Amino acid sequence: MSEHHTCRVIVRGTWEGLTEDARARLLAEAGEHGMPGMRFTEEGTPAYEPAPLRHFSMRYVVVSDAADGEEMAGAIAGRAEGLLCGLGYRFRGLGSTVTDLDTMKINRRSRSRR
DSSP states (O other): OOOEEEEEEEEEEEEOSOOHHHHHHHHHHGGGSSGGGOOOBSSOEEEEOSTTOOEEEEEEEEEEEGGGHHHHHHHHHHHHHHHHHHTTOOEEEEEEEEEETTTOOOOOOOGGGO
C-alpha cells in the first residue's frame, strides 16, 4: 500500500486577449477572488486582482501518492486550463508548483529569538 500525502498546487498564468464580456465577468467577480478569498480547494479557487486585470492563480489541494507530485502538477494545470477555456477566458504562460505539506520543513523559533 502506498503512502498518501496532502499537496497544495498553485497554477499561475497571465490573462491575454480577454473579450469585453470575459473582462466584465472577471471584474464583476473580483471581490470573491481577491486576497480574502484565497484558499486551497479540491475544485480549485481562482485568485486575481481587478486592477490591473493581468495575472491570476488557481489554488488546489490534492491527496495523492507521495511519488506523484510532479505528474500531479501537470495534471492539475491541465484541469485549470480546461476550466478557464470552458469559461471563455484567454491566457498565456500557464505554470504550476506543488508543495507537499507532509514533507515540508517547519523552522521553529529558538528560545533565544523569542
